[in-house]
Amino acid sequence: MLRGIATVNCYVEDPAAAAAWYAEVLGIEPYFTRSGPDGTAAYVEFRIGDHQQELGFIDRRYSPAGLTSGTGGTIIHWHTDDLEGALARLLELGATPLLPITEHGPGFVTASVIDPFGTVLGVMTNTHYLEMLGAEAAPATA
Structure with missing residues (x-):
């Protein structure tokens, strides 16, 4: 679905x-x-x-x-290959920290900020995401 x-x-x-x-x-x-x-x-x-x-x-x-103003109750996490670098750049550009870098299990690490417009932005490293990219790139076998 x-x-x-x-x-x-x-x-x-x-x-x-x-x-x-x-x-x-x-x-x-x-x-x-x-x-x-x-x-x-x-x-x-x-x-x-x-x-x-x-x-x-x-x-x-x-x-x-x-729909009320202010931050929302949902966080969409975008994969990044450099979580610490991505978080540092967002903060450097004026985002406010929301949740610090947090490991949720091997290969699943998140952080989130509030952008200057009140939107929650999540970033993460996600091994499943990378595995799926690899599966898409793999040649089909008969």
Whole structure:
């Protein structure tokens, strides 16, 4: 039924500012931007990672009823090959620590921050992720 992350949407006060910060974090520019009726950015989206998952920032004015401001209750963790380096870079760029580097078992280590826009961002090293990438790259056998 669930096949994988397609899009992660984050509701923020200022999508253009979020896009600029994430462009610095990711080292790429967003591939898609849509303006709202007032001409300001209403939605900005990046494609990132090995499977080009979508990371989008939506103006909070368009959030579903009942979604409150502030940090959310879900953490999406993105795999990184250098967890300590990724965490240090996020903090250097203005993120606030949320959860420190924590080992959850051999090969599964996480940390998370709150970005300058109130979005929780998780990073992790994950052996399963690397195994799946290896399986995708392996040639098919008869």
